[in-house]
Every structure is written in structure tokens, then in C-alpha cells.
Amino acid sequence: MTSVRHPDQHPGDEVLLAYASGALGAGWDLAIAVHLALCPSCRARATDYESLGGAALDDAAPEALHEPVDIAALIERADAVEEKRPAAPPSGGAPVFPEPLRSLTGDQTDIRWSPVGGGVRQKIVLQDGGVVARLLHIAPGVAVPEHGHRGLEMTAVLSGGYYDGRDAFQRGDIQVVAHEGPHKPVAMKDAPCVCLVVTDAPVRFRGLLPRLLQPFMKI
Amino acid sequence: MEGDAGELWEARLSAVAIQRDRTAFAELFSHFAPRIKAVMIRGGMAADMAEEIAQEAFVAVWRRASTFDPERASASTWIFAIARNKRIDRLRREARPQPDPEDPAFAPDEPDAADTMMTARERADRVRKAMATLPPDQRDVVMRSYFSEHSHSQIAEDLNAPLGTVKSRMRLAMERLRAALESEHEEGSL
Numbered sequence: 001m002t003s004v005r006h007p008d009q010h011p012g013d014e015v016l017l018a019y020a021s022g023a024l025g026a027g028w029d030l031a032i033a034v035h036l037a038l039c040p041s042c043r044a045r046a047t048d049y050e051s052l053g054g055a056a057l058d059d060a061a062p063e064a065l066h067e068p069v070d071i072a073a074l075i076e077r078a079d080a081v082e083e084k085r086p087a088a089p090p091s092g093g094a095p096v097f098p099e100p101l102r103s104l105t106g107d108q109t110d111i112r113w114s115p116v117g118g119g120v121r122q123k124i125v126l127q128d129g130g131v132v133a134r135l136l137h138i139a140p141g142v143a144v145p146e147h148g149h150r151g152l153e154m155t156a157v158l159s160g161g162y163y164d165g166r167d168a169f170q171r172g173d174i175q176v177v178a179h180e181g182p183h184k185p186v187a188m189k190d191a192p193c194v195c196l197v198v199t200d201a202p203v204r205f206r207g208l209l210p211r212l213l214q215p216f217m218k219i
Numbered sequence: 220m221e222g223d224a225g226e227l228w229e230a231r232l233s234a235v236a237i238q239r240d241r242t243a244f245a246e247l248f249s250h251f252a253p254r255i256k257a258v259m260i261r262g263g264m265a266a267d268m269a270e271e272i273a274q275e276a277f278v279a280v281w282r283r284a285s286t287f288d289p290e291r292a293s294a295s296t297w298i299f300a301i302a303r304n305k306r307i308d309r310l311r312r313e314a315r316p317q318p319d320p321e322d323p324a325f326a327p328d329e330p331d332a333a334d335t336m337m338t339a340r341e342r343a344d345r346v347r348k349a350m351a352t353l354p355p356d357q358r359d360v361v362m363r364s365y366f367s368e369h370s371h372s373q374i375a376e377d378l379n380a381p382l383g384t385v386k387s388r389m390r391l392a393m394e395r396l397r398a399a400l401e402s403e404h405e406e407g408s409l
């Protein structure tokens with residue numbers, strides 16, 4: 001028996017297909033990779049979609065290489081590659097952030113957060129074109145100001161959890177929201193919620209105070 | 220027949236992983252490198268770059284052969300995923316973020332999954348069969364969105380079809396694929 005998958009806490013098939021084909025841009029594929037590190041059943045689904053690529057290799061009409069390849073030289077080249085080892089996990093206890101995130105940011109205890117007001121702190125992980133990946137640290141019971149987005153938003157929960165008024169999201173869950181109305185995640189009361197949030201369009205907060213905060217949040 | 224060939228390539232990958240078998244590696248290369256090149260060209264890549272990607276992929280195949288797990292993916296799927304990552308690395312000039320099964324924070328596969336579910340090769344065959352049952356226009360849209368960098372609106376233009384038609388074909392195709400794959404998971408867990 002595989003564990004029951006609640007569709008709202010996992011990426012949809014089109015997203016996994018895009019991930020498997022390599023079409024997701026930087027930022028998005030980080031959020032999906034974090035989810036896959038924590039969710040064996042979605043890993044199996046992603047492999048199903050990767051197997052479309054495998055089938056395409058099997059079926060492809062081979063395209064002859066122009067340059068003759070010297071296998072011994074290729075192996076020599078391979079043996080000379082210095083492998084970049086991922087960041088060593090902190091001593092004592094399992095790390096909170098899974099790879100590939102930890103190589104980019106360090107573990108949760110290494111993060112130097114910047115306050116953005118209202119019990120919310122952030123750390124920008126990467127920016128690529130209009131896509132921003134950021135870590136958010138939301139104090140227990142705190143509500144992230146209600147906001148809507150024009151584009152896509154992916155939120156991968158790393159520790160603690162939040163409730164968005166309809167569903168609860170906990171470590172390992174991911175929420176993918178596209179072209180939807182405002183939503184207002186509230187961190188659960190027992191612990192801070194730390195999540196990786198990827199957005200593509202500027203997030204618009206409703207209400208005056210959050211709007212004043214917006215320039216600081218670089219959203 | 221597909222399955223037998225798959226088994227052969229798995230055996231060669233294991234030979235590379237365990238015995239560092241150069242002949243097996245050369246055989247893998249001469250089979251897969253020209254196919255990687257073909258698939259990259261189909262995705263819109265220039266021929267010389269596609270050839271470089273095929274070589275870089277095989278540098279990684281040699282180095283990472285020991286991480287190939289036939290329970291998780293078939294040989295051609297594993298090699299495809301490596302080539303795809305090399306393509307992305309090239310486009311972005313930085314390594315594509317990927318989960319690391321050696322990472323202590325990595326959630327391992329469910330222990331009973333391996334023996335109750337089909338083998339990776341059987342699963343890959345099921346995906347192939349599910350694709351084959353799609354009506355040609357739906358399959359075409361899935362393959363175009365999989366292998367080209369084109370957006371749905373560009374695909375619509377290429378097909379001379381309205382965007383809404385492309386989107387609905389994609390949606391229908393994904394529904395059918397999901398249904399086929401979910402029945403696979405359920406059958407596997409019986």
C-alpha cells in the first residue's frame with residue numbers, strides 16, 4: 001500500500017511533466033526538487049514522466065556523431081572531473097532543509113533572516129528573470145498579509161505548517177496556486193512555519209500597511 | 220522485445236558501475252549518444268551543441284553509474300534524465316538543483332513499495348502504452364510540450380490551431396495519462 005496522496009498538497013501532473021521534461025525554469029524546479037526529496041510517491045510519478053524521455057531515446061532515429069569519439073579519452077575526462085560535494089550536514093541530528101536547497105542556503109539554523117514586518121522574516125534564495133525564490137519564516141499563529149497573485153506561486157513547507165483557510169500544509173507538502181484570488185496563509189500555532197516560496201509575478205498585498213511594506217519585501 | 224533490450228542496457232550499466240567495464244561503456248555510448256543527439260535536435264538544439272550534450276552526458280554516465288538503480292528507473296530513462304540535466308546546466312550555466320538520495324534529509328522510498336509495485340521497466344512500458352492509447356492529436360501536443368521549448372501558444376501557432384484547442388487537448392491527455400498511471404499504481408499495490 002502506498003500512502004494516500006492528497007492532491008492539494010502535491011504538484012499536479014502537468015507540473016511534474018514539465019519538471020520531467022526539463023521545461024520548468026530556475027526557482028520552480030527548486031521548489032519541485034525540494035518536494036520530491038520529501039515525497040517518495042511524487043518521485044515515482046516524476047519518474048513515470050521521465051520515462052517518456054526514456055521511450056523517446058529508445059525510439060529515436062540515431063543522429064550520427066560528426067566527430068569520432070575516443071572512448072578512452074572520454075573516460076579520462078570523466079575521471080578528471082572534480083565532484084562538487086554537497087554541503088556537509090550539520091553535526092548532530094538530521095538537517096531540516098533537504099538537498100538541493102541546503103547546498104544553496106545552508107541549513108535552517110544558518111539562515112540570516114531579514115525582517116519584513118508583522119512576524120514574517122525572509123531570505124531571498126535566487127532571482128531569475130521575474131521569478132523569485134525566497135525562504136519565509138512566519139512566527140507561530142501569524143498570518144501572512146492577504147495577497148493575490150497574477151502568476152504562479154509554489155510554496156514548499158520545510159518546517160512547521162500553515163493553514164490557508166481551506167487546507168493545512170506541513171513539512172513535505174507543496175501548494176501550487178495559479179491565477180487565483182487572494183489567499184491568506186496562517187502559520188500553525190505550535191511552531192514557526194518555514195517555507196520556500198517561489199513566485200513569478202509581483203505579489204499584491206491587500207490593505208494599506210502591507211502595501212507600504214511591499215517595497216521592503218522586494219516582492 | 221523492448222523489455223529484453225532494456226535488460227541488456229541495465230546489465231551494461233551495472234558492468235560499468237561495478238567492473239568499470241570499458242567495453243560495456245563503449246556499447247552504451249554508441250547506442251545512446253546518437254539518440255541523445257537526435258532527441259536534443261528535436262527539442263530545437265543546434266547539432267553541434269546536441270553532440271556536446273551527448274558527450275557530457277556520458278562523462279556523467281561513467282562517473283555516476285553506481286547511482287543507477289534499476290528498481291527506480293529503466294536504463295534509458297536514467298540516461299535521458301542525465302542528458303536533460305546537462306541540457307539545463309548548459310542553458311543556465313549552473314547546475315540544476317536535484318534531490319540527493321544520499322542526503323540525510325531525503326525521505327527514502329516506502330520500504331514495501333519495491334516488492335509490491337512493478338519493476339521500473341514494467342512501469343516505463345505502462346507509460347509508453349498509456350501514451351500509445353492517446354488520440355494522435357493529444358499525443359502530439361504532449362510530445363511537443365515535452366520536447367520543445369515552445370509555450371502552448373507557440374505550439375498552437377505551429378499547429379495552426381486555436382490556443383484553447385491546444386490547452387484542452389493537453390488537459391484531456393493529462394487526464395487520460397493520470398488515469399492510466401493511477402490504475403498502474405493501484406494494481407501494483409494489490
Ligand SMILES: [Zn+2]
Binds near residue numbers: 009010035039041
Ligand atoms: Zn508529493
